[in-house]
Amino acid sequence: xxxxxxxxxxxxxxxxxxxxxxxxxxxxxxxxxxxxxxxxxxxxxxxxxxxxxxxxxxxxxxxxxxxxxxxxxxxxxxxxxxxxxxxxxxxxxxxxxxxxxxxxxxxxxxxxxxxxxxxxxxxxxxxxxxxxxxxxxxxxxxxxxxxxxxxxxxxxxxxxxxxxxxxxxxxxxxxxxxxxxxxxxxxxxxxxxxxxxxxxxxxxxxxxxxxxxxxxxxxxxxxxxxxxxxxxxxxxxxxxxxxxxxxxxxxxxxxxxxxxxxxxxxxxxxxxxxxxxxxxxxxxxxxxxxxxxxxxxxxxxxxxxxxxxxxxxxxxxxxxxxxxxxxxxxxxxxxxxxxxxxxxxxxxxxxxxxxxxxxxxxxxxxxxxxxxxxxxxxxxxxxxxxxxxxxxxxxxxxxxxxxxxxxxxxxxxxxxxxxxxxxxxxxxxxxxxxxxxxxxxxxxxxxxxxxxxxxxxxxx
Numbered sequence: 001x002x003x004x005x006x007x008x009x010x011x012x013x014x015x016x017x018x019x020x021x022x023x024x025x026x027x028x029x030x031x032x033x034x035x036x037x038x039x040x041x042x043x044x045x046x047x048x049x050x051x052x053x054x055x056x057x058x059x060x061x062x063x064x065x066x067x068x069x070x071x072x073x074x075x076x077x078x079x080x081x082x083x084x085x086x087x088x089x090x091x092x093x094x095x096x097x098x099x100x101x102x103x104x105x106x107x108x109x110x111x112x113x114x115x116x117x118x119x120x121x122x123x124x125x126x127x128x129x130x131x132x133x134x135x136x137x138x139x140x141x142x143x144x145x146x147x148x149x150x151x152x153x154x155x156x157x158x159x160x161x162x163x164x165x166x167x168x169x170x171x172x173x174x175x176x177x178x179x180x181x182x183x184x185x186x187x188x189x190x191x192x193x194x195x196x197x198x199x200x201x202x203x204x205x206x207x208x209x210x211x212x213x214x215x216x217x218x219x220x221x222x223x224x225x226x227x228x229x230x231x232x233x234x235x236x237x238x239x240x241x242x243x244x245x246x247x248x249x250x251x252x253x254x255x256x257x258x259x260x261x262x263x264x265x266x267x268x269x270x271x272x273x274x275x276x277x278x279x280x281x282x283x284x285x286x287x288x289x290x291x292x293x294x295x296x297x298x299x300x301x302x303x304x305x306x307x308x309x310x311x312x313x314x315x316x317x318x319x320x321x322x323x324x325x326x327x328x329x330x331x332x333x334x335x336x337x338x339x340x341x342x343x344x345x346x347x348x349x350x351x352x353x354x355x356x357x358x359x360x361x362x363x364x365x366x367x368x369x370x371x372x373x374x375x376x377x378x379x380x381x382x383x384x385x386x387x388x389x390x391x392x393x394x395x396x397x398x399x400x401x402x403x404x405x406x407x408x409x410x411x412x413x414x415x416x417x418x419x420x421x422x423x424x425x426x427x428x429x430x431x432x433x434x435x436x437x438x439x440x441x442x443x444x445x446x447x448x449x450x451x452x453x454x455x456x457x458x459x460x
Contacts, residue, residue, distance in 0.1 A: 002025070002026055002027040003026055003027065003065045003066060003200070003201060004026070004027045004028075004029060004063055004064050004065045004066070005022075005026045005027070005028050005029070005064070005065065005066045005067070005068060005200065006028075006029040006030075006031060006047075006060070006061055006064040006066075006067045006068070007019070007028065007029070007030055007031060007067070007068045007070065008031050008049075008051065008067065008068070008069050008070060008071050008096060009031075009068075009069070009070030009071045009072070010028075010030030010031055010032060010046075010070075011030070011032060011308055012070055013153075013155075013157050013158050013159065014070050014111060014153070014189075014192070014193075015030070015068070015070050016305075016306040016308055017155065017157075017189060017193060017306055018068065018193055018196065019041070019044055019306060020306035020307075021193050021197075022193075022197060023041055023043055023044050024043065025197075026200075027043075027045070028043075028044045028045070029044075029045045029046070029047055029060075029064065030044060030045070030046045030047070030309075031046075031047055031049045031051075031060055032046055032047070032048060032049070032309075032311065033048070033049065033050065033051070033314065034048065034311035034312060034313075034314050035048045035311065035312045036048075036309040036310075036311060036312070037309065037310045037311055037312045038309060038310045039309045040307040040308070040309060041307070046309055047060045048060075051071065051092050051095060051096065052091075052092065052095065052322075052424050052425075053095070053424075054095050054098050054099060054384075055384075057095050057096060057098075057099035058098070058099040058102045058103065060099070061099050061100060061102075061103040061105060062103055063103075064100075064103060064105055065105070065106055065107075065201070066105065066106060066107045066108070066109070066200055066201060067096075067100060067105055067107070067108045067109070067143070068108075068109045068110075068111075068196070069093070069096060069108055069109070069110045069111075069134075069138060070111055071089070071092055071093075071096075072085070072089065078320040078321055078322040078425070079318070079319055079320055079321070079432075080319075080320075080321045080322070080323075080436065080440060081321075081322050081323075082321070082322065082323035082324065082325075082440065082443070082444060083322070083323060083324030083325065083422075084126075084324075085130065086126055086129065086130035086133065087324040087325070087326050087420055088322075088324055089130050089133070089134050090130070090133050090134065090137060090326075090413055090414070090420065091324065091411060091413070091420055091422060093133075093134040093137040093138050094137050094411060094413055096108075096138065097137060097138050097140060097141035097143065098141070100141060100142075100143045101141045101142045101143060104142075105143040106143065106144065106201070107143060107144045107145075107146060107200070107201065107206060108138055108143050108144070108145050108146070109146045109147075109148065109196055109199055109200065110134065110135060110138050110145060110146070110147045110148070111148050111150065111192075111196075112131040112132070112134065112135050112147050112148070112149050112150075113127070113128055113131045113149055113150065113151070113274070114149045114150060114151050114184075114185075114211050114213070114274040114275070114276065115128060115132060115149065115274075116128070116272035116273055116274060117273065117275075117277065118272075118273060119272060124272060125272070128272070133414060135147050135209070136414060136415075137413065137414065139207070140415060144203075144206035144207055145206075145207060146199050146202075146205040146206060146207075146208055146210065147208070147209040147210065148192075148195060148196065148199065148210055148212055148282075149209060149210065149211045149212065149280075150187055150192060150211075150212050150213065151184045151185055151186060151187070151213060151274040151275075152184060152186040152187075152223075153186070153187055153188070153189055153192050154186050154187070154188050154189065154292065154295035154296060154298075154299055155188060155189025155190070155192075155295070155298065155299050155302075156189070156298070156299045156300075156302040156305060157305055158189065158299070161296075161299055164223055164224060164227050165227060165231070165299075165300070167224065168224060168227050168228045168231055168233055168235060169231070169233070171235070172233075172234070172235060172236065173235070173236045173237075174224060174235060174236070174237045174238075175238060175239075175240050176220075176221055176224070176237060176238065176239045176240070177239070177240070178239055178240070178241050180219060180220040180221040180224070180239055181219050181220070181221055181239055182219060182220060182272060182273050182274070183217050183218070183219055183273045183274070183275050184213075184217075184218065184219070184220060184223075184273070184274045184275065185213025185214060185215075185216065185217055185218075185274070185275050185276050186213065186214065186216075186218070186223065186292055186295065187212055187213045187214050187289070187295075188214065188289070188290035188294070188295035188298065189295075189298075189299070190290060190295075190298065191212075191214065191287055191289050191290060192212065194287060195210075195212055195282055195287065198284050198285050199284070202284060204284060205284060209280060210280060210281070210282050211276040211277055211280040211281060211282070212276065212281075212282050213275070213276045214289040214290065214291060214292065214295075215289060216289075216291050216292055217275055218292060221237060221239060222292075223292065224237050225237055226292050226293055226296065227296050229293075230293055230296045230297055230300065231300065319401075319427055319428065319432050319435075320425055320426065320427055321423065321425075321426040321427070321428065321440070322422070322423065322424055322425070322426075323422065323423040323426070323440075323443060323444070323447075324420060324421075324422045325420070325421050325422075325444070325447040325448070325451065326418050326419075326420055327418065327419045327420070327421060327447070327450065327451045327454055328418065328419075328451060328454050328455050329412065329416050329417060329418050329419050329454075330454055330457040332457075333457060334387050334412075335387060335388055335389060335390050335410050335411065335412045335419060336385075336387060336390055338390075338410055338419055338454070339390035339392075339410045340362075341454075342410070342421075342450060343356055343358055343364045344356075345450060345453055346366065346446070346450075347366070349446070349449065349450075349453075352369070353368070353369060354366055354367065354368060354369075355367045355369075355370075357374075361380060361382065362380035362382065363377075363378060363379045363380045363392070364377075364378050364380075364392075365377045365378075365396075365397070366378075366397070373398055374396060374397045374398070375397050375398050375399045376394070376396075376397035376399055376400065377394070377395050377396030377397045377400075378392035378393070378394060378395070378408060379392060379393045379395045380392055381393055381407075387412075388411070388412040389409060389410070389411050389412065390409065390410045391407060391408075391409045392407060392408045392409065393406070393407050394406040394407060394408060394423075394426060398429060399428060399429055399430070399439065400426070400427070400428070400429055401427040401428060401429040402425075402426075402427035405425050406423070406424060406425040406426045406427065407423075407424050407425070408421070408422070408423050408424075409421070409422050409424075419454075421447060423443075428440075
């Protein structure tokens with residue numbers, strides 16, 4: 001009997017190639033934000049999911065044995081996204097492990113990044129710190145986590161290799177930043193997929209972080225030189241010490257033809273040595289690794305890419321807002337305490353300007369000055385709130401256009417290290433430009449001040 005494998009991030013580079021290679025071996029469920037219109041592979045099931053919603057994610061993982069988690073939130077999901085990708089990734093991972101545990105998923109395979117050995121994790125790039133936080137979050141539940149840490153995966157359609165290829169195509173002379181002399185161990189797409197398959201359902205890999213890479217250690221400058229050789233391009237490539245990180249991002253983004261949200265975290269990460277630790281190396285089976293030259297030839301010569309379904313257009317409100325802020329956790333206080341404290345703190349902070357009324361069920365209305373109509377109404381959803389999460393639906397107020405959807409939550413993450421407060425699918429009533437330059441800015445300022453307020457309790 002085929003095992004059922006759900007893939008979060010199924011339409012991405014690794015996800016679509018895993019489906020292409022193993023769609024006959026497993027019953028694969030691809031998770032997508034959009035509804036499928038036409039499916040080229042009837043043996044593959046597609047489920048529509050909103051990963052920002054625990055309820056939707058829990059429904060999508062019903063009947064699933066194993067999961068592959070390939071989510072990296074580099075692109076916006078609303079017209080206005082307030083917050084950074086690492087806070088978004090953290091919340092999405094927390095949603096996913098809650099949903100996986102609710103469905104008694106046996107194992108999650110997470111494809112992360114090799115962590116540098118010479119640098120404490122808090123001093124690494126935001127990209128690598130985010131990967132580490134996601135790894136810790138996915139490992140905090142009942143489902144067994146197998147983390148595969150890789151540096152650059154070389155294959156057709158991979159964003160990291162495409163940047164290398166585009167740089168070689170466009171630049172006959174390359175003055176490379178000093179970080180291009182850092183060592184790394186790239187791995188081919190083929191070998192990565194084989195290792196993922198070997199780990200699937202393999203209890204020897206449960207609860208482990210495994211670093212993967214071909215035995216060939218090389219620098220990023222070597223990668224450019226080898227790629228030029230395979231492509232038959234004569235290129236002059238040398239390193240200089242004076243490239244600032246900002247200029248490096250501009251240079252790679254311009255000539256590597258990659259979006260800034262991808263280039264920036266990648267360039268920050270490449271300054272680290274990212275080689276496989278002997279004690280974390282994959283040893284579950286013998287792998288006939290492709291070397292870098294073979295991987296590049298395979299990437300360049302593969303013309304037929306995996307087929308994806310066509311998707312229906314996503315029906316959504318025009319002016320949606322997501323807003324994420326990471327707050328300090330007071331450690332000795334619960335999320336319930338933080339949420340209740342916010343209800344008290346806000347009218348106190350805006351003394352004589354904002355008032356609040358709370359009912360016996362924990363729902364609250366905020367009023368401007370002495371007006372009788374609330375500017376914001378938050379309804380506590382008690383049956384979906386717990387000691388690690390407080391959920392409020394946004395159900396009214398003259399600042400709100402859409403009252404049948406949208407929610408505010410306070411979330412305990414990373415075993416109490418932080419609290420994330422998040423607004424999802426909020427649709428403002430104010431005209432968009434006025435909202436962006438007034439209410440949206442005030443919200444960010446208020447949450448920062450609330451974070452400062454919580455800091456006092458953390459220190460006590």
